[in-house]
Amino acid sequence: MKRVGIVGGGLAGLVSAILLNRKGFDVTLFEKKRYPFHRVCGEYISNETTPFLKREGLYPSDYGPPVIRNFILSSISGSTSRVNLGMGGFGISRYTYDPFLVNVARKEGVEVQEGVAVNNVSFQESSFQIETSNKHYETPVVIGAFGKRSKLDKALDRNFMKYRSPFVGVKYHVKADFPGDAVALHNFPLGYCGISQVEDGKYNMCYLTRRENLKRFGDIPMMEKEVVYQNPHLRSLFQDSDFLLDQPEVINEISFAPKKLIEDHILMTGDSAGLITPLCGNGMAMAIHGAKILSEAITRHWNGQLDRFALEYEYQNRWNALFKRRLWVGRKTQNLFGTRLNSSFAVALGNYAKPITKKLIRLTHGQPF
Numbered sequence: 001m002k003r004v005g006i007v008g009g010g011l012a013g014l015v016s017a018i019l020l021n022r023k024g025f026d027v028t029l030f031e032k033k034r035y036p037f038h039r040v041c042g043e044y045i046s047n048e049t050t051p052f053l054k055r056e057g058l059y060p061s062d063y064g065p066p067v068i069r070n071f072i073l074s075s076i077s078g079s080t081s082r083v084n085l086g087m088g089g090f091g092i093s094r095y096t097y098d099p100f101l102v103n104v105a106r107k108e109g110v111e112v113q114e115g116v117a118v119n120n121v122s123f124q125e126s127s128f129q130i131e132t133s134n135k136h137y138e139t140p141v142v143i144g145a146f147g148k149r150s151k152l153d154k155a156l157d158r159n160f161m162k163y164r165s166p167f168v169g170v171k172y173h174v175k176a177d178f179p180g181d182a183v184a185l186h187n188f189p190l191g192y193c194g195i196s197q198v199e200d201g202k203y204n205m206c207y208l209t210r211r212e213n214l215k216r217f218g219d220i221p222m223m224e225k226e227v228v229y230q231n232p233h234l235r236s237l238f239q240d241s242d243f244l245l246d247q248p249e250v251i252n253e254i255s256f257a258p259k260k261l262i263e264d265h266i267l268m269t270g271d272s273a274g275l276i277t278p279l280c281g282n283g284m285a286m287a288i289h290g291a292k293i294l295s296e297a298i299t300r301h302w303n304g305q306l307d308r309f310a311l312e313y314e315y316q317n318r319w320n321a322l323f324k325r326r327l328w329v330g331r332k333t334q335n336l337f338g339t340r341l342n343s344s345f346a347v348a349l350g351n352y353a354k355p356i357t358k359k360l361i362r363l364t365h366g367q368p369f
C-alpha cells in the first residue's frame, strides 16, 4: 500500500504528485475544477525554484517565460523607486503552467481526478478515508494541498476559518505598455496592484484590497475608478491597456493568518499550510519547495527511516526553518502598503536606503534549491 492521496491540484499538489510518483508511489490527485482555468495570482515565480524545476524537467521553457529582474514600487501619489531584484524570477500564467504540470503527471502515471471535490478526510487507526460525492478512497498518507480556503477547511474545523478575513483579490490579463523585465507594485488606498509579464507578451495585473473598498463603492468597476485610479500609474495602465479576459478573476476572504501544518495527520502544503502576502511574490516558490520537502519526508517514511510521528516531526521542523520567518516578514511588510504615508515612506526607502529594501526582498525569499 505505497499509496498517497493528494487533495488539490495547484502547484503544491501537482509537484508533490509528480515527485512521489517518480519515487514509486501510487498517487491519486483530486482537483475540484477542470483544467485549464484562471486563478487569482500575480504569476511571477521567484528564480529560487529555477534549478529545481530545470533538474526535474518542470521548467516551462517551451512557453518562453519572460525573465524579470527589476522591481518598481510606486506610492499612492505616484512617486516611484526602482531596485534590482537580485535573484529575480520569471512569468508564466497558471492557465498555462498548471495544465503543463498535469500533463507531465498524467503521462508519468499519476491518477488525476479532475472535477472531483473532496468533501471530507478522516483518519482512523493508520489510514485515511477520502470522501468525494460518489466514492470513498482509503490511503495511508494524505497531502492537503487545497489552497488558501476550501470547504474542506470548514469540514476539518480549521481554526483560521472561524474568523473573517478582509482581503479581496482581483486579477486580469492585459496587453500593456510596460517593461517586460520588471515587476511593479503600485499602491492605492487600502491596497496594491502588481503588474508583470507572462507568456506570449501578455501581462498579469492583479491586486489585493480590502472589502471596505468594495462595500463603499458597490462594485469592482466603480471601486477601480474611485480608488485604484488614485495612483496615476494605475490610472494609465487601466485606461490604456487591452483587457483580455471577459471578466476579472475574483476571490475574497483571503487569510494570511498562521495555520496548523498538520491537521489530524493530514500533511498540509502550499497555501493550505500558510499563505504569504502577495507583495512578496513568493507563494508559488513556497508551494513548490514545500512539495519537495514533503515528498522527501514521505519517501523516508516509506523506506522505514521515519515512523508517522517522526515524519510529521521532521516535516514540521523543515517547513518552519524554511518558511516561518518569511511569512512573518511578509505580514509585517504589508503594513507599508495601502496608505499615503506608508507607501511614500516605502518608496523613499527604495530611493535612499536601497540596502534596506534589498534586505527586505531577501528576507521574503529563500535560497535557490
Ligand SMILES: Cc1cc2nc3c(=O)[nH]c(=O)nc-3n(C[C@H](O)[C@H](O)[C@H](O)COP(=O)(O)OP(=O)(O)OC[C@H]3O[C@@H](n4cnc5c(N)ncnc54)[C@H](O)[C@@H]3O)c2cc1C
Residues within 6 Å of the ligand: 007, 008, 009, 010, 011, 012, 013, 030, 031, 032, 033, 039, 040, 041, 042, 043, 044, 045, 046, 116, 117, 118, 119, 145, 146, 147, 148, 149, 150, 151, 152, 169, 170, 206, 207, 208, 254, 269, 270, 271, 272, 275, 276, 278, 281, 282, 283, 284, 285, 287
Ligand atoms: C492576489 C494574489 C497574488 C499573488 N501573486 C503571486 C505571485 O505573483 N507569485 C507567487 O509566487 N505567488 C503569488 N500568490 C500566491 C500564490 O498564488 C499561491 O501561494 C499558490 O497558488 C499556492 O499554490 P497551492 O497549490 O498551494 O494552491 P492553489 O494553486 O490555490 O491550488 C489549490 C487547489 O485545490 C483545489 N481544491 C480546493 N478545495 C478542494 C477540494 N475540497 N477538493 C479538491 N480540490 C480542491 C482548488 O480548486 C485549487 O486548484 C498570490 C496570491 C494572491 C492572493
